[in-house]
Amino acid sequence: MDNLKKAILTSLWFMFLTFPLMVVRVNTIEKIVQWRFMNMVYVGVGAFVLSYVWRYLLAKRQIGESRDETGGGRRSFGARLLSEPRLYVPGLAALGLAALAFPLAGSMYQVNIMITALIYVVLALGLNIVVGLSGLLVLGYAAFYAVGAYTYALLNHHFGLGFWTVLPIGAGMGALFGILLGTPVLRLRGDYLAIVTLGFGEIIRLVLENWSDFSMGPSGISGIDRPSLFGMQLSVNGSTIYMYYIMIGLMLLTIFFTNRLKNSRIGRAWIALREDEIACQAMGIDKTRTKLTAFALGAAWAGLMGVVFAGKTVFVNPASFTFLESAMILAMVVLGGMGSIVGVVLGALVLILLPEFLRDFALYRMLIFGAAMVLVMVLRPQGLISGERKVYRFQAGEGSHE
């Protein structure tokens, strides 16, 4: 009964709350007022149902927390699946074959979408180093992406340098900017660091927009060369397929690299830093240097992807590197599970591909991104898949087996 009362009150409250914006629409020039009372009904019913769901989920989260405190934390289904080679190896093999065959089966449009999705996967994996593993909330990640994209665009435009030459330069420029921006700000507390990186990101975008002599302003740079295959220029379709395989390769490289980092001396230091900075320093870890390494590596990946992006779209302008871009990549990391590689890959794929499959959905894409970020933080802070730690096995004696 109590729940029913709460649900009714919630429903009434949201009908009131959304009344002016959902129900009324005015045209101030022609002085026409449009009333949309059906929306009110939708909100009322929706809020009523969601009120139950919300309270159920909150209660469930609390139970989950207390279970963890008593030490009986079960491993999630996903985690168990991932730790059993018998279960995941065949799946992975099938997935790999499907990925390789995809350009032959899919249309050019679909291949293009997949390339975009793969770029985001790698971007999210790069940001995962900074946000997920090291716990440094960076809100200006798109700036490093822009640095890479403009590195290629400008070097190609002015000096005719090719994709493969600029690819490492782009990564290097990303890292360089990461270090330049990171050095003064890394001693800041978490939330201030987030805002400063946002500020830097916006400054870089605004400079690109206004410094026309350097960056050609808001109209951007067009006619960038696509990547060449052993010196050959491919047709548009050919180079799209080529780009797809390049991205598959770069994604595998990124997964390989970040996976090794995660369980290395440096990776452990990042996670420790995320958990407790003071204890971390007391254990002999150089805070600044460790953070800077994470920052530079994360930025290098963004730079790398920037080059790929410029080579794919053959056109760059500052509008591609707004705060929303950074927020979207962050949403992928958060949703997937901070620190978990599989989670982040899934998070990025879901957030990019889902709106493509459900076209009506595309309009609501950012609405759902935003809502997902809130819900994940409130209901499941560890994301889809929580960051698993490596299990070490020891025999009764000394020595270890991995």
Place this chain on the structure above:
Amino acid sequence: MDYFLELFFGGLTRGSIYALIAVGYTMVYGIIELINFAHGEIYMIGAFTALVVAGVLTALGLPALAILAVALAAAIVWSAAYGFTVEKIAYKPLRTAPRLSPLISAIGMSIFLQNYVMLAQTSDFLPFPKLLPEIGFLKPYRAVIGTSEIFIILATALSCAGLTLFIKFTRMGKAMRATAQNRKMALLVGVNVDRVISLTFIIGSSLAAVGGVLIASHIGQINFMIGFLAGIKAFTAAVLGGIGSIPGAMLGGLVLGWTESFATGYVSSDYEDVFAFLLLVLILIFRPSGILGKAPTQKV
């Protein structure tokens, strides 16, 4: 001289709006140490609510001043309601979570609200009716200062004075100060902390709504994106003045307003927003405690 005065009053007007929004940031930060990223969206919602209400009343043919009063009141009520609801959904369940969780939640909320308004209303710029009446005897000074600017400056001064009195002299104000100093202790001595936090969001959101209505009427158009930039700038103002300090937020707003006004007037108008971001970055790096704030000490 006229140019200087124009920039001066232009800066004062901008600064007043920044101050009104910054107060909300600083109060929330003072009490729950959260950068309420969605605060700019509350301001935007205030402006939209006023637009809708003004539109309906204009169609009904009410006099301009009545429309202004009702639209402003509606903006305040609904902004406060949104602020209150946002806190309950996105922040309250995260009171004990790691520091960055509520910030991420706030960013999500901000994106959500922007898109909610875009879908419910429109993604275009909407013309905002001129609600602020012209005052006859000011006409000769139009080049230097307009009527709406006077309104904005006065309304800001009044709101800030009211808020200061409230915090200083009422019971609830005292409870707020106590909670800001030490939340656990306030709870132990019987302060209803949940209510204080809710009230903080309500007051902050109301002031943002006032700012939203005034500036929308002054500039004459709004869209769903206006909250982002205004929010960042107001946050800059709050940090500039020393986050957590209410007089600091007001001072910070004015300093930022003048900086922008004079920098765009005398240096270059291309980089208008860059100045604000640059100021934000420099302040956070070199004096994160701001002009009036205290340096935080780290506990081991």
Place this chain on the structure above:
Amino acid sequence: MNKVLSVTNLTMDFGGLRALNEVDLDVRQGEIVALIGPNGAGKTTFFNCITGMYDPTEGEVLVLTPGGANVRLNGMKPNKVTEIGLARTFQNIRLFSSMTVLENVMIGRHCRSRAGVLGAALRDPRTRREEQEIVDRSYALLRELGLENSVNEFARNLPYGAQRRLEIARALATEPFLLLLDEPAAGMNPQETMQLKDLVLGIRERYQLSILLIEHDMKMVMSLSDRIFVMEYGQMISEGSPAEVSRDPQVIRAYLGEDHHA
């Protein structure tokens, strides 16, 4: 005997508040020294000054490394202090809660190993050898402290007493010559405290190190320490053997109050 730690005239001000006032303390090689005093006397502040968490306002913090070098620690960063060979635990346990027990100890090996980003990516023989060494030594330490059965558990899931031992294991992993323990027995029952005492004595024997500890449990302090220093209101009011200190009227007054004549 050689003094591994000698602190002279140490003063620490926070704004107008003087938390430590011209404090002197020394630890000789192989000694177990206790620092006691009422709550708020400045003991943890003293630790923080020595370990680089705070930069003392005045005074000298000198250590003598096993290599025979004299090093001044004032103003040094905490991680440098640890590298030189001082390791600490915390009064309010500070473990890396979402890392496993083993990984917590492995973090302690960080400053004694070298592998960088490139090594992590390539896993060359050198890196693999180093990694194996980190794992083996960490595991050995966990066995030493009786934690070998929870190697792969998350640190936050350990019972309280085990968390305290894990903090000690983590500190030992940095190979200190001076171990600083901040209230190691806090929250333990008498039996656990006795076990802890044996553990601390065992550690000194096995690793040939000196120990400075802050502790409130008088029974443990008296039976464990070679010498005791007593602080009150940021000042050192007494020092000596357990027997001497327990007879000192100033100490008795500090602990029992002005009017009490014991």
